[in-house]
Amino acid sequence: LDPLRNNLLYPLFPNVRTTVSRLAVAPQWNNYGLRIFGYLHPAETDEYIFAVSSDDNSEFWLSLNESPENLKRLVYVGETGNEWTAPGEYWKFASQISKPVLLVKDMKYFFEILLKQNSGMDHLEIAWSLNRDNGTFSVITSEFLSLYEDESSLQMGDIDHIPQTKASYDRLLEPIPLSPHPEGDLIREDPRDHIYKHLFPECHYNPTFLISRVYDVKPLNVASKQTAIVANSCRTAGNIVMSQSRAMPIVRAFLNALHSREETRGYSLLRVVNVVRREDKDVGNRYLVELELVGPQGQKALVSHYVYALAEDSEKQTILCSPKAFSWNPSATVHIIVAVKNQARWIIQFIREMEKVYRATGDKNFNVIIIDYNSSDIDIQKRLKKATLPSYKFKKMDGNFQRTGGLQAGIDLVEDEHSILFLCDLHLYYPVNIITSIRKHCVEGKMVYAPVVMRLDCGASPRAPAGFWEVLGYGLMGIYKSDMDRIGGMNTREFKDKWGGEDWELLDRVLGNGLEVERLRLRNFFHHFHSKRGMWENNNQG
Structure with a gap:
């Protein structure tokens, strides 16, 4: 059920809102999730046993009373996405049948059901039985159910009434855990900020790579000439990583300029945050240099500045300048x-x-x-x-x-x-x-x-x-x-x-x-x- 819970729209923004007359559904869809919630009304005071069958994974949660805040998961089918049962097959996994639960007549109990279906046959059944030696399970039907709220007059944009529970809650504000090895280099901490200082003399900047028209140009079908391995790698790889040997001369030149000024001489490099290069072959390269610095009193500062380097020679010291009229505005709306x-x-x-x-x-x-x-x-x-x-x-x-x-x-x-x-x-x-x-x-x-x-x-x-x-x-x-x-x-x-x-x-x-x-x-x-x-x-x- 993790893909369902991780969906950004879950649980407040479903594709479809509808009602059911019994706790058994089979929409015959693929790759979907559903959430059913409402109130359960027992016909008599007694101990009840609940059971679930589904394809694929599902959970049934029940509250101690009418409050959504007191939910407890009673039964479920699987947790990995690979488990399933046939309709009405309540004994395949031990987790499908609950321990006895005491319910009181004339009370109502909030319940919640989750189902996540991948592909193939889909179904869900929630059944109950009195705690008897010869008890048999039957699907819970409409006479024992009521709506949490009548949504017939509400717009899709009305969401304030939708309950958030232990089983289903909005994860928008939860931090996304950072993986040390994310798939395709998709997630990585990015602490860049927008403090910068003017350190360099101005120089003219006229890139030669600007072209006049692209809309009518038929692109080369490079994909047809790539192997599957290369194509899949390009689909998920991040930006091309500059080698340290290319980036560090720019960083050192930046620091030399920093240390040449009295007011910034006391700053030292804490770490290189980012160096972005725009190459202009045989002319020079434009860089966005972003460094985290530490001052003489231990204060930290983030520097983010565009610089330009004429055609670089590995035998000579790199000299940087500020490209004329090429700076970003940190306070622009x-x-x-x-x-x-x-x-x-x-x-x-x-x-x-x-x-x-x-x-x-x-x-x-x-x-x-x-x-x-x-x-x-x-x-x-x-x-x-x-x-x-x-x-x-x-x-x-x-x-x-x-x-x-x-x-x-x-x-x-x-x-x-x-x-x-x-x-x-x-x-x-x-x-x-x-x-x-x-x-x-x-x-x-x-x-x-x-x-x-x-x-x-x-x-x-x-x-x-x-x-x-x-x-x-x-x-x-x-x-x-x-x-x-x-x-x-x-x-x-x-x-x-x-x-x-x-x-x-x-x-x-x-x-x-x-x-x-x-x-x-x-x-x-x-x-x-x-x-x-x-x-x-x-x-x-x-």
Whole structure:
């Protein structure tokens, strides 16, 4: 049941809400989980024995009374995902049958059932019997059941009534354990911050690798020439790691500059946090150098600064300079923009993600913008008013959903041209350093940021990630408002009634206007696998 509990939407945001008339179900689906909860009403005061059968794993929990807070797991089928039983087969595992439980007539008892199905036959039965030598099990039926709450008049966005228990609770705020050997190098602690100092003389910076057009270029099918081992490795590998022999000369040159100034001479290196290189062959290399330093009084400082090194010669000492007009603004406001329609559970989860970032960082210089195409399953403005966010803007739009039109409507709400826009999607899990990461890799008039997201496989989660880097899409982009205005904004004419390809068209204009694109795999940045059920109609999708 771990994949179910680790799902980011569990237990508050199911695909479907419904009722059952008996504690026996067989939806005939694959790769799903379900949670059933309500009240049990015994017909007489006596000792009862409970039993469960299921395919695959399941659990039955019962409270001592009507409170969800007093749950205890009574019976279950398996814990690894490989165990199963036939329908009504209550004796395959010892864990399937409970010890006697005393229940009192005219009392009601909160219960909860969990089922996780992988593939093949699916079913679940919860049965009971009086504690008799000749007792027989029978499935619990409607006359002994009642609703925890009538949801018939509620919207999908209404979640405050859903009980959270020992068996099922929201794990959003629980820290994700760091694995020493995560699969595909997907998770690693990233403590970078945004303190920096100006240490170097300015130098001209005119990269030669900017190209004029990509939208109409047919890409080389490299994948067809790769072995399966190489292809699978590329799908899950992180950013290319620079060798120590290439990184340390840059670090030493940085420290030499630091120690050449009176006010920073007392600082020493505690550790190298990160060195990112953008190579410009035969001309020079741009670096983002991030170091953790310790001062003469033991105070720690994080330095994060762009530097440029002319074509490097291993025989000579490396000399660094600050690329002219190429620095990031640590206090720039970042606007997270998303367009939505009738995606209540994902909208709420997006807002919760933004709350998580704000709660972890206290960063007041970011703003959430939601453009809503008249959603009928949630009152988004009401949800935003309740949220703990530094600021937000909301606009309701009429007509069919348009991604480009919605994003442009969000862009138009931003007045400060020196702030950063981050165009994004709903189904994302964000690292808490996302705002700082966007700021670091957006340089006004010079560079936009298109972080690569990890697309999770079905059943995977941020706690147990498995999937591949989505290297072919540019739909997630950070760009200064002034730069977006200069390149003409979103293409709402060609992509008015469709989406798919608008990201590459935007990328084409970004490059055509002389802007660099910083492309990095961002750890702890995930795109959730999700059902297409309820997604927006798009008959003309490109």
